[in-house]
Amino acid sequence: MKCSKYILIFLLLSACFEPDEILPKSKIQTTEIRLNTTNNQAAYLCLSELSRSYDSTGSNWHLRFENDANKWGIFLNTLSQVAVYNTKNTNFDSITEYYNLSQADWQFDISTSEGLTPSIGDWGDFSFDNPKSFKNIYLISWPGHLSRLVYKFQLLDAQNGSYHFRYGTLDGSLDKTIWLPKDEQYSFGYFSFESNEIATEVEPRKDRWDICFTFLSDSLAKHEGIPHLPTLEADIGLYQAVLLNERLNQAAIDTVMSLEDTDFFYAKNLPYLEQKEIYELFYTWDDDLKMIEVNPKLIVYLTDGNRYYAIRATNFVQSPDGTFTTELNVKQL
């Protein structure tokens, strides 16, 4: 009888669920981001594979066009100081070299509560499947070798997922019409007036980056004391900023938990907000030393609901040739 008791206990307790093995902690990885105002205006980073960074070498562009199916925004290259003025005139030939440019009130893209807002604004009626353009003539200006160059630019229409526009010099020596197709693999399509062609190698495919370090224009009043790059407008400056890919755009900022100690369970309980861009993310202005320095306690958390990343900046260096180098720690949670 005693024996049967032991057999019974053995049967009840043996063959159970296997315990989980213990795995090492996930590592903190380090990478460097380099930005340059002239030849590398944006650096794209894939957080799951830091070796897959992408530098935007094709920076000689003036306009970028949204590629999403229902979006038709046209943005300026503010880092190249591209500006726009809406003449409200719809006759392309009537805008000539005699047009009074001194009356032009040049505009830049600027950050609003809804994110970076294109200064070209609503160029047509978007209630149609294929937007109907108002056909206003815009003047596009950017710095040339000796003086600023000015082109005229008219959105003709948009059909079958393509932008159709006409542009040319004011003296009529150049008059071209272009179809710029939307490619939804990329966030934007880019166009250069200098090379008269669609610019490539500006950004990687959407599925190959998570976060983009770049410069964005904004009002000086919003960033008091922070150094900025100048624009044509005295009260608008260019600041370092990050753009978030829409596939990983839930962001939270925390200064309580260190990167070494943070984990998935801490991260998933933080309050997240959907963001497109964040200005001056990792930096603070040291008033005593009069210099920018990184805040190593500030951790940015990014998630899409499944993947969680914590990012910290550990060092920031500005070299005389205009290169800004930021050292980052990235921890996947």
Next chain:
Amino acid sequence: MSYPLDCALSGHLSRYYCIDKKNIDFLKRKNNILRSLLCSAFIAVISFCHAQDSSVFFRLDKEEILIANAQNLEEVLALIPGLNQYTLGLTTHTSFSTLDLSQIAIMKDDYPLLMDQNVGYDLQSIPVWDLEYIEVAFSPISTLAKNSTIVIRLYTKKFLDQPFWIETSATNTTANDLHANVLLGLSNKVHTLQAGLGRSFTGALYDSEGLRSTAVGGAERYDMNLQYKYQILKSMELNIRSDNSRLSVRNKGSILPGLSRVQDINQQVNRHLLFGSLKTQVSKNHTLTLDGQIHRLKNEISLIDKDLNSGISEQNHTEQKPLSTGFDYGYMRLKLDATQDQLNYSMGIELSNTSDNTYATITGIRSSYGDYTAFGNISYQYRNTIRLEGGARLLNNSLTGSYLLPTVKLTLAPQKELQISGTYSQTLSYPNFKYQFYPTRLTGEAINNILLKPRVNNTLHIKLTIDNPLIQGSTGILHVRSADIPRTSENNTYTNAGKSTSTTTYASLNFSNDFITIKPSALIHGSNYLKDTSGFNFFHPEVNIFTQLHIPNTFLDLGFIGRFLGKNTSSLITDNTIYQEEQNGTQQLSAYLRYKLFAEKLHLSLSITNIYNESRIARDTYITNEIDRELIGTAQTVVAKPITYAIRIAYAIL
């Protein structure tokens, strides 16, 4: 080996031989050939009509369950000829041609085991250690209005009139599974009690060697089954049965690349069934039975985030996980049976109610429905050569109205060893509960429709049976035409738009003597899943063989089960696009060896399952157009566990 059914059959046959001898003398005297034939037919009808229910297609005995080392109802259904089973993701799909498990009634000791079959059941939660045998019947004449096109009947051990008896067994496998149970009985002839306890642990099946992720999660189940009989008077008895099981399944997720984090899905099923039956003889030929049942099911699914470095785990409350469900079921039946020489009949009423105990009300609507059925069946036998059975069930559903469901069966016995029967019946299958009640935000699927009507199955079953003392054979055709199958409409709402047909042709033999039993069977299914929209007909064959062998003058038994299934194709329609799913064929073979000791009280068994080691097979998905089809994906489905050796020790004090 002999079974109760075989005993009944051999009893009738010996009577046949006795009468036949007298008739031969009579014929010699009269030399009347015609009368000899009539006499033979008369004897045959006695033998066949009373020997067994001719709707029974297949019987699976306890020994055969042991050969395949099946430990739960899901594993047992994988053995039954005609049924096709595979596991993909967290769900196991079992079907008979175009009928899935939600349209096949499962009864235990002749009472419903699985509510209305439309709430989704995890059959792993149902133990089989208390079963003696299982029968599969095609289109039987029954009082059931729902899902009775095919009925799977489970039968437990009969009450024994012994003061005390006990049976216990333990099975251990090379897959680290362990199954142990004990069944005991007490009786003083007035009160009889049977109680069973069981624990079953089934190890996980991993996606691949060395990976953490599981294709089929590990499962642990505890069971407590009780049966009690009170013989109140000689003509009145009370039966109470309670089945209780608690099943925990742990589906492990893969380790996220570069991390120590995983996401697991745990499932906990709690199932409680309480059944009572009061039966009394109201006259010499009439029996009145009052049955009642309450059944509660909880299937809780939780998503668990785990860090395998810190050991921290937390429940993830996101909605991106399978839905937890729970249902309460109430059932009551009052039945009067009359048994006379030629005319038998039964009539009564049946009430049932199904309600959701997890989402009791959704957007102000109570997720519950009920029905009542009035039924009547009559059977008339003319001169023992013809038997006519028929009846009707009038079902009223609280949501969708009334349905009159007729059934009729004609049995002829033209020769002494030949019986032909034809059955027509109409039955209902309720749509999946979530199609009626769960909104898109819960299911992520189409918009629910509370007025979704039941699916109607019209069945024609023709069967030819040949029987002699040594061998029994049957062949037949089962044709099922279904209408009002739920489909998604253009506005993404479930509607009763679908139709399907299936025709199954089968042939089976049962050769049995004192030493050997061989049961081969072959089936060909012809199926059209989308009769309303396309002409795609698919055929898939299968061959099954069940063999048991007793070696004379030893205490040794051998057994083999083989199932050889051909390629199986089905079609479905979603968003006006027709898809085909094609599952490759598979072959499953199991064998066992049993040795009996100590006056057959102790049994030692060694079994090997899935000898061909076919565990996973490809399931291809095609998108189809009018002339061609294009492969769009392949999934690996699990059809069996890998090759496993098991040892079983069983001891009985009777």
